[in-house]
Structures are given as structure tokens and as C-alpha cells.
Amino acid sequence: MTEDYSEGIIKGSRRALAKAMSLVESSRESDFYQSQQLLLKMLPHTGNSLRIGITGSPGVGKSTLIEEFGLHLIEQGKRVAVLAVDPSSRRSGGSILGDKVRMPRLAREQNAFIRPSPSGGALGGVARKTRECMLLCEAAGFDVIIVETVGVGQSETEVSSMVDLFMVLLLPNAGDEIQGIKRGIMEVADLVVITKSDGEYVLKAEEARSRFKSALRLMLAKPNGWRPKVLTTSAVEAKGINDLWTACREFYENVERRSFLKDMRRGQSKEWLHQILNHELLRTFYHNENVLKKLPEFEKLVFEQEMLPASAAAELLKVFKTSF
């Protein structure tokens, strides 16, 4: 397995790109060095794509919109990659995104590349690998990278910390009760997209649009100076897709005019380092032999109420520190 995918990726080989992603997603210790070498080689070829995050609850029409949007971009001469982040449900461990082939027409395009979510789901693991897959797609010359996620749990904040532009999809008939849930999401949204604005829903979609517009007006401008926009779309009637692309370009012109893109990405790369640091620190701790030997004893003391967790933690940290 000493094959070098770097040349293949740069030449645009889909096979090399897919294999490189599997390597990067691998959790085998032996694959780590090779994947780091590959990524390091790829770095000079990255950073030139538009990085767009898209989130929305199941049923909002995410796949349909991404497919229409992707096809539109391809018509404009762009190459498009779609990466999915699936925060698997905590207890069932099941996949929310479901079928791998949710975008059959886009999947058939030569200038599109669709990668489903990796199956591993350890602490910060999914997002970390998505980020590395994004870099591989950039090296492969894709102009637009779409990172897709379901608006459940933490995934949307993870994704928003790796893209330039974050899009939130909403249904026209979303009741007020869900706005509360979305509050955290709305704060990171650059574009709010009301989907399924067709047939009987056109009026509702317009109502929703003006409601969200007023709501967003009350929020502070984002640090990049961009004021979030609200759009209505219909994937079925292929309506609003061109406007969506126009809004994306406006966003980029705006942040680039303020030279904010570089700053934004600098902040993100710092956050990325910290995510990996935290992950590795915890991994090192829980794989430490001395810690593993002592852990059950302290767990018992805590349960028997003979010791408080904070004191047990202090003791276990001592064990960890003295093992070097």
C-alpha cells in the first residue's frame, strides 16, 4: 500500500481521489503517516475553491436542492464536489442521510464528485476527516466544495467552522416553535434558503421569507461584515437556483473586497488544530497503560460515593503525568 495518489489527484483521476479519501479516513495507525505525507504534498494545491456548507433538517429537500444547484454550477463551467457529514445518532448509531445515491443526475456528471459520509464517528472525527477530504478535492481542482450536514446536534457548528459560506435550508411552513431550535444555526447562517416554494406553498414561502428577513435584521452583522440574505427556491420548478448562485458570488465579492477571506480561514485553521489537539490529547490519556490500570478503581470509588469525581480526576491526572 505504498501507492502515491498525489499525481493522480492533480491530474484529476477520480479513482485516485476516492482512494486517497479512504486513506485519509482510515483510522489504522499505519495509514496515518502515509496520509499525512500525501496531504502535505497536496497543501500547495489547496485553498482555491469556494467552500460552501449546507444544512437543513431531514425532509427539507436538501438533496434535491444540492443536485439542482450542482447541475447549475456545472452548466456555468464549474467542477463541483459534495461531501456529506452525518452526525450519527448517539444511541442507534444509524445513518440519517440514508441512501448513498440521493443525487442520481449529479452523480452521473463528469464534473461532479459526491462522497458520502465516513462511517467512523469518534469525537470530532467525522468533521476532521471531512476537512481533509475537502483539501483533497481542492487539490483535484474542484471549484466549489459543498459540505452537507443535517441540522442535528453539533455538526452544523463543526461544518460552519470549515467553510466560507454557510447556507441554512428551511421549509416554508416551519412553525415558530422550531425557530428556537434553530437559533444557534441562524447565528452562523450567511444565506437562509426557503425550499419548496412552489404550487400551494409559494405564498407561505414568501411569508416565511419576510419573517426571516425581519428576524435577521435584528441580529448583529457577522464578523466578516456580511448581512445574511433570505431566498426562496423551488428545486422541482428549478426556480431561484440562479439567484442562489448570484447570492453566493455576492458573498465572495463582499468578503474578498474586505480581504476578510484570508482572516476567516486563518481563524478556522487555528480551530482545526485545536480540534485535533483535543482529540489526540484525550486519545493519549485513555490509551495510557497506567491510567487504564487505575481507572476502574476510581470509577468504583466514585460510584460508592467514597470519592468525588473531581478528586478522582485529580488523582488520575497525577497518574498520567508521572507516567512520562
Place this chain on the structure above:
Amino acid sequence: MTEDYSEGIIKGSRRALAKAMSLVESSRESDFYQSQQLLLKMLPHTGNSLRIGITGSPGVGKSTLIEEFGLHLIEQGKRVAVLAVDPSSRRSGGSILGDKVRMPRLAREQNAFIRPSPSGGALGGVARKTRECMLLCEAAGFDVIIVETVGVGQSETEVSSMVDLFMVLLLPNAGDEIQGIKRGIMEVADLVVITKSDGEYVLKAEEARSRFKSALRLMLAKPNGWRPKVLTTSAVEAKGINDLWTACREFYENVERRSFLKDMRRGQSKEWLHQILNHELLRTFYHNENVLKKLPEFEKLVFEQEMLPASAAAELLKVFKTSF
């Protein structure tokens, strides 16, 4: 500040309890030892309360229901404590729960104690302190501890890992689109409570009830053998509150008959230890002088694309390890 609150707490002094909670919630290093000593003294007096978690989006009528439920419990001769966990919004840092006095009638009761959320919101910090406040309330002889949270982000999983029974409140007219968002929450729900089942909403509430009943039937039984129940309530008409309390008692009879309560709490105390361990480990790392000295250098290398985060993380871990 060497006052000992332990006697006051056990004697039922509200002032001592409130002061002890402030001590426990303090992030001052100098308060840590004292709060650990206090908690250790309290431990033998804990474990005898019913621990009930309640979650629901803003607008679902959480405060109103908790107030009615609390007043009902007091009528039954119980003493009730309400603790709020507020997962402050990431960017704005603002409080979602709002006003401290959301339950004016309950707050006036001698046998009720309401504690708003602590203001600090570091990694796992809020939930950790809530857990310790719960123990203090138990030592103070409260029969039922209600831990209240908003169904946003991770707080509901944190809360469900510290209570025996987890209640999810839903509006009668909640559209299908929000069920996706709630998926993670539904999996930890022991009781699903449809609120505001009054006036024109009675029919909708009943419809919602049967829909959720069918949905829950498809889910696996929880490890404690309990099959989640769905109830309708109206806080305004004080309807369903007694049934809610009956369902809670059924739950406890059920898990106690299977001797599952002890096992459940054992698992939770293990999880509690791990939460604190992770928190302390990260704190130790990011307060390490050698790490702090090297961090900016590696952040720069990562941003300049001269180094990958994973390699930078490995180097920083070496710095950390060799500093002992």
C-alpha cells in the same frame, strides 16, 4: 470564607443551600478545595430523591408546566427543587431562559427551591455544576429534583445522563419537519408530554399523541426496560398534571422492580467522572507553560500550510509530555 454550610443544608436552611451552590459554581481555584470538602460531607445524605429531567423548545410552555407540576407535588406533601441548565448560545453568549422569575407561584412556596442556571459555560462546565447542585438539594431533603433544559445542542444528552427520568415536551401542532431534529432527544425520552392541550388544540394534541405513540412503538425499549409513554397536558386548565405524576411513579416502580435504578446511576456516575476527567485534562494541557509558549508558533505553521494540524498536534503533545 471558611463558613461550613453542611449543617445548615441538612437542617433545611435555604440560605445555606443557596450559598453552598454559589461556592460549588465558583470557578475560583481557592474555592475548589472547600467545595469538594463540603460535597464529600454531603454525599452520605444524597441519592434519595427522584431525579427528573425536562426539556422542550422555547415556547413549548416549559415554565408553566413545571410550575403546575411542582405545585401538584407540593400538594402531595413533597419538597421540590428546580435547577435550570442553560446552554448559552455559542456566539451571542446570551441566555435563552430569560427571566429568573418564570414560576412566580412556585417560587413563593416554602417547599420549593428554584435555582436559575449558572452563568459560566465552559466545556461541560454547566452540566457538571448542575450535578453537584443536585446533590446539595438531595442533602437538603428535597424529594423531587427537576433539571430543566432547552432542547438545543448537547444540553439534553448532558441532562439525560444525570437524571433517572427524562421528559420531553412538545407542542400539539409540531410539524413533521421538527421530528427529525428531535430524533436524538426522542431516543432518550421516558415520557413525551404534549403541552397546551386545551381549547382549539385538544384535537390536534390527541392526534399528536397517537402519532408519537406509533412512532415510539417502532423504537427499541430503553436499556432499563421502560417503554416511553405519551401524555397530553394543559397547564392553563391544570389538566393531565395528576396523570403525569402517576406516570412518573409508574416509571420508578418499574425500574426499581427490576433493580435497575442502582445500575442506571452507576453508569451515570462513571460518565460524570469521565466528563470531569476530560475537562480537567484539557484544562491542564492549555494551562501548561511550555505548551502555551509553543502554541502560537504551531498555529502559524498550520495556517501558512507548512505543517498539518495532525503533525502539529503530535509535536505539541511531545512538548506537554516532556514538561513533567
